Structures are given as structure tokens and as C-alpha cells.
Amino acid sequence: MVSQENAGPDPQTNTPAKLHVDDLSIHYGSHAALEHVSLDIQENEIFGIIGPANAGKTSFLKAINRMDMFDPNMKTRGSIQLNGHNIRKVRNVYGLRSRIGVVFPLPVGLPLSVYDNVALAPRLRGLKDKAELNVIVERCLTRAALWDEVKDRLDSLGSLLSGGQQQRLTIARALSQEPELLMLDEFSIAVDPVTTMRIEDVLKELKSEMTIILVTNLVQQARRLADRTAFFLEGKCLDIGVTEDLFTGEVKDQRTRDYVEGRFG
Amino acid sequence: MKTMFEATPINHKNLGRQKLFRFLLGSMTALLIFPVILIMGTLIYKGAPVISFDFLFSNPTNGMTEGGIFPALLGTILLVLVALLASVPLGVAAAIYLSEYAPDNWFTRIINLAIINLAGVPSIVHALFGLGAFVIFFRFGTSILAASLTLAIMTLPVVIVATRESLQAVPMAFREACWNMGATRWQTIRRIVLPNAITGILTGVILEVSRTSGETAPIMFTGAVFFLPFLPQGVFDQTMALSLHLFVVSTQVPEMPEAVPYGVALVLIALVLMMNSLSIALRMYLRGKKKW
Numbered sequence: 056m057v058s059q060e061n062a063g064p065d066p067q068t069n070t071p072a073k074l075h076v077d078d079l080s081i082h083y084g085s086h087a088a089l090e091h092v093s094l095d096i097q098e099n100e101i102f103g104i105i106g107p108a109n110a111g112k113t114s115f116l117k118a119i120n121r122m123d124m125f126d127p128n129m130k131t132r133g134s135i136q137l138n139g140h141n142i143r144k145v146r147n148v149y150g151l152r153s154r155i156g157v158v159f160p161l162p163v164g165l166p167l168s169v170y171d172n173v174a175l176a177p178r179l180r181g182l183k184d185k186a187e188l189n190v191i192v193e194r195c196l197t198r199a200a201l202w203d204e205v206k207d208r209l210d211s212l213g214s215l216l217s218g219g220q221q222q223r224l225t226i227a228r229a230l231s232q233e234p235e236l237l238m239l240d241e242f243s244i245a246v247d248p249v250t251t252m253r254i255e256d257v258l259k260e261l262k263s264e265m266t267i268i269l270v271t272n273l274v275q276q277a278r279r280l281a282d283r284t285a286f287f288l289e290g291k292c293l294d295i296g297v298t299e300d301l302f303t304g305e306v307k308d309q310r311t312r313d314y315v316e317g318r319f320g
Numbered sequence: 321m322k323t324m325f326e327a328t329p330i331n332h333k334n335l336g337r338q339k340l341f342r343f344l345l346g347s348m349t350a351l352l353i354f355p356v357i358l359i360m361g362t363l364i365y366k367g368a369p370v371i372s373f374d375f376l377f378s379n380p381t382n383g384m385t386e387g388g389i390f391p392a393l394l395g396t397i398l399l400v401l402v403a404l405l406a407s408v409p410l411g412v413a414a415a416i417y418l419s420e421y422a423p424d425n426w427f428t429r430i431i432n433l434a435i436i437n438l439a440g441v442p443s444i445v446h447a448l449f450g451l452g453a454f455v456i457f458f459r460f461g462t463s464i465l466a467a468s469l470t471l472a473i474m475t476l477p478v479v480i481v482a483t484r485e486s487l488q489a490v491p492m493a494f495r496e497a498c499w500n501m502g503a504t505r506w507q508t509i510r511r512i513v514l515p516n517a518i519t520g521i522l523t524g525v526i527l528e529v530s531r532t533s534g535e536t537a538p539i540m541f542t543g544a545v546f547f548l549p550f551l552p553q554g555v556f557d558q559t560m561a562l563s564l565h566l567f568v569v570s571t572q573v574p575e576m577p578e579a580v581p582y583g584v585a586l587v588l589i590a591l592v593l594m595m596n597s598l599s600i601a602l603r604m605y606l607r608g609k610k611k612w
């Protein structure tokens with residue numbers, strides 16, 4: 056059953072995959088960060104990716120957002136299709152990125168006001184109407200569990216917020232793109248447990264609006280949220296399946312079970 | 321517990337050194353102030369008596385030994401402004417390209433090398449280049465335009481380097497965060513990079529103003545003259561300039577009252593300080609507080 060999950064359209068509904076990754080390899084110079092990964096992610100699912108450090112999880116997300124263009128050292132091979140379009144053939148890479156929201160583990164509050172941080176993406180796509188911007192800013196900050204803390208100082212600099220606040224600001228900014236694909240990379244590292252739970256609840260709600268890839272270093276977080284989960288290790292995707300199966304069902308590779316049960320290394 | 325905080329011999333030695341170096345470095349810094357005080361003191365002491373409204377705002381008379389320096393004062397302001405108009409847009413544009421767009425290849429490296437070399441060219445060579453290029457080849461004649469363009473070329477490296485450094489001081493993470501949202505390079509530059517680099521760009525402008533207003537050689541062959549009985553009417557006219565005027569009144573005119581050169585020098589310095597304080601004020605207003 057694991058192998059069936061691996062490729063092609065969703066076996067149940069036969070809809071084409073939201074994201075179709077075929078034989079993806081990523082190199083930094085001669086160093087392989089990811090090798091021959093193929094997987095499908097369905098519309099409106101939360102797809103978890105777990106695995107120890109240096110497994111290639113972050114590199115995988117970077118490839119989807121075409122961040123290899125920022126790093127002449129990073130080379131990708133294989134194909135990634137979003138909505139059936141090969142992202143490497145997309146002429147308008149800015150359009151592609153604007154549909155994908157990303158949140159990386161190191162929060163980046165831009166040196167703009169809190170308000171302008173969240174209003175940036177709407178403004179980039181040409182929105183000027185103040186009232187509309189206000190609505191978007193409040194909605195995104197609320198969803199990122201930050202609104203209550205900053206609603207009285209929307210003018211203060213986003214880059215001077217605390218680390219945890221900047222992380223939620225980054226999430227709010229990603230949401231302000233109204234993305235169809237949201238990619239979160241270990242977002243809870245800089246956030247306290249209570250806030251983490253609040254954001255997790257929001258992610259469950261967001262699922263109806265977008266597809267979410269959740270890279271997490273907490274296997275229990277994947278278990279709580281992800282419909283399906285992939286296990287990456289040393290640049291390879293060793294297992295992929297319905298999340299609960301990784302914990303209790305049949306696994307393709309014994310190391311997957313060892314990892315989720317914390318018997319690793 | 322007590323023994324833990326008692327100074328060991330090593331501690332004593334380190335503390336002693338710490339005090340010694342602090343003192344040495346501090347007193348060397350203090351030494352820097354002396355030349356400044358000496359120069360300013362002498363200029364004010366000897367030059368201030370000749371400064372008056374008439375000195376600033378009337379034409380020189382009687383072989384420049386009497387009257388004022390207005391044509392030179394105005395000339396310097398014009399030369400600096402026209403030079404800024406030419407070099408700031410050009411320099412900032414080049415710096416943006418080099419910092420934000422240029423790939424790291426041999427061509428970029430050659431350009432960077434050229435900029436460094438341009439900064440090292442002596443001003444007399446710039447003067448001859450300006451004479452050949454602007455006065456003769458472009459047929460601007462000896463004029464404010466030719467002189468200002470010569471000054472602009474000479475100070476271009478200053479503007480480019482100051483701007484490029486300040487652009488590069490903006491962390492890469494900000495750019496990537498912005499690109500990741502689908503912003504183009506230009507959108508990122510305009511909304512994130514430039515606003516945070518503006519203070520550095522103004523630093524370049526300050527340096528340029530100081531340098532251009534004092535230069536003599538580059539303008540001597542290209543647009544500035546010893547004496548003009550009228551004010552320039554446009555950028556194609558020749559002009560007097562404070563720096564050249566200072567050279568003339570200190571060395572070329574017999575029976576010049578001793579105070580006049582000091583007065584001219586004082587005005588020149590005051591002018592530079594005034595133009596600088598304008599951009600310093602702007603810089604302070606923009607910097608406001610720490611951004612990250």
C-alpha cells in the first residue's frame with residue numbers, strides 16, 4: 056500500500072495531484088542533499104515531512120519555491136509539477152512564488168512596520184485600498200496568533216519584535232499571500248508550546264483553503280496534523296504513507312519506525 | 321567562595337594591560353583633535369575680521385585686493401551642485417547594479433577593479449581628461465558643465481563605493497524573504513534594500529561635497545578662471561571658484577592684505593560644513609532608530 060501512495064493521481068478520487076514530484080535530486084556543488092525523491096501531494100491535505108537534521112527537508116522546500124535561483128551552488132534535477140505545470144518551465148517565477156507561502160525556521164521580520172510586513176505581499180500584487188489592506192492585516196495576524204500582542208503597535212518595526220513574535224509575523228506574511236500551497240519548516244522552533252498549539256489549530260482550519268507541507272522536527276506534531284507523512288533520511292525518502300501507518304501500521308523501512316519511536320541513532 | 325573572585329596574578333597582568341591600552345588608544349584619538357583645532361583656530365582668528373556682508377556678496381575690485389568674493393562663492397556652489405546632479409544618479413545606479421544584479425564573473429570583477437583605479441587617479445590627470453573629453457571632444461568649452469562633469473567623474477568612485485557598501489550591509493535574509501513572496505528584484509530593492517541603505521548613500525554624498533568643493537586642479541583647466549567681471553549666466557559659462565580664488569589670492573596677487581586668504585579659506589570651509597550639515601541632518605532624520 057505504501058508504494059501506491061507514491062505516484063500518479065489520487066487513487067480514490069482520481070484528481071491530479073496538487074504537487075507532483077518526480078525523481079527530484081538536489082545538489083550543492085558535488086554534495087547530494089536529496090536523491091531521487093518522487094511523491095505526490097494532494098489538494099487540501101496536510102503533508103508532513105519528518106526526519107533528522109541534514110535529511111534534505113529544507114532543500115526540498117527550497118526547490119519547490121525555486122530558491123535554487125538564489126544560490127548558484129544549488130542544482131536541482133528531476134521534475135516538480137504544481138497543478139500539472141512543471142515549475143522549472145514556468146516563465147513567470149514571481150507568479151509561482153507568490154502562490155506559495157514559505158516559513159523557514161529562522162524568522163525574518165522585515166525592517167518595516169508590523170503592518171507593512173503583512174501588507175507587503177498584497178501591495179506587491181497591486182492592492183492599494185486601505186480598508187482592504189486593514190482587513191487582510193488583521194485577519195493574517197489573528198490567524199498567526201499574533202494580533203492580540205501587536206494590535207496596539209502596528210507601527211513598530213517588525214525586525215525588532217522578539218524571536219517568537221517574528222516567527223508568527225513571518226507566518227502572517229506567508230498567509231497574506233493567500234497562497235494555494237503553504238510550506239512550513241520547523242515553525243515551532245522559535246515559538247512557545249501554547250502558541251504552537253494555537254497555530255496548529257489554525258493550520259487545521261486552513262486545510263480547507265490550501266495545501267500545506269509541514270516539515271517538522273516533532274514527530275508528534277506530524278501525527279497530530281498531517282494526513283500523510285514522508286520520512287526523509289540522508290537525502291532519501293525512505294517512507295511515505297498515511298501518517299498513522301508510520302506509527303502503528305506497516306512501514307517500508309524499519310528505520311522509519313525507529314525514528315518515530317525515538318529509537319534512532 | 322571568596323577565593324573564586326580574588327584576582328590571580330594573570331588577572332592583574334590582564335587588568336594592567338587593559339588600562340594601558342585603553343589609555344594609549346584614547347590619547348591617540350585625542351591627538352586627532354589638535355590639527356583640527358589648530359586649523360580652525362588660525363582661520364577664525366586671522367580670517368574672521370575680513371568677513372562681512374560685503375565680503376560675501378560683492379564682486380572683487382582693485383585687482384582682487386578689495387571688494388568681495390561673491391562670484392567665487394556662487395561658482396563653487398554651482399560647480400558642486402551640477403557635479404552632484406551628474407554623479408549621484410550615475411553612481412547610485414551603478415552601485416545598485418553591482419550590488420544587486422551583477423553576477424560574480426570576470427566582467428564584474430573588472431568593473432570593480434576599474435572603480436578602485438578610478439579612485440586612485442591623481443586629480444591633475446582627471447583635469448587633463450576633462451579638458452580632452454568635455455572641453456574639447458564634447459565641445460562644452462571651458463564651462464561650469466565641463467568642470468562639474470570632471471569633478472563628477474573624479475568623485476564617482478566615492479559615491480559608488482559608499483552606496484555599494486551600504487546596500488551590502490542590508491542582510492541577505494531580508495532580500496530572500498521578499499523574493500520568496502514573489503517580489504521581483506526591483507520591488508525588493510525599492511521597498512526593502514534602498515530605504516535601509518539611504519543613510520550610507522548620504523554619507524557618500526557628504527564625502528563627495530567635501531571633496532569637490534575643495535578641488536582646484538580639475539576645474540582650473542575645464543571651467544574655472546582667475547577673475548571674471550560678471551556672474552555666470554548658465555552652465556556653459558566659465559566661473560570663478562573659491563578654491564582657485566584662494567590659490568590666486570595667496571600666491572598670485574602682490575600686496576594682497578594678509579587677512580583675505582584666511583577669510584576665503586574660512587568661507588570655503590564654512591560652505592562645505594553647511595552643505596554637509598544639510599545631508600547630516602537628513603541622515604539623522606532618516607536613521608531615527610535601529611532597524612534590526
Ligand SMILES: Nc1ncnc2c1ncn2[C@@H]1O[C@H](COP(=O)(O)OP(=O)(O)O)[C@@H](O)[C@H]1O
Nearest residue numbers: 083087088107108109110111112113114115126
Ligand atoms: N546552502 C547550502 N550549501 C551547501 N550545502 C547545503 C546548503 N544547505 C544545505 N546543505 C546541505 O544539504 C544537506 C541537506 O540539508 P537540509 O536540506 O538543510 O536538511 P534538513 O532541513 O533536513 O536539515 C545537508 O548535508 C546540508 O549540509
Ligand SMILES: [Mg+2]
Nearest residue numbers: 112113114240
Ligand atoms: Mg532544515
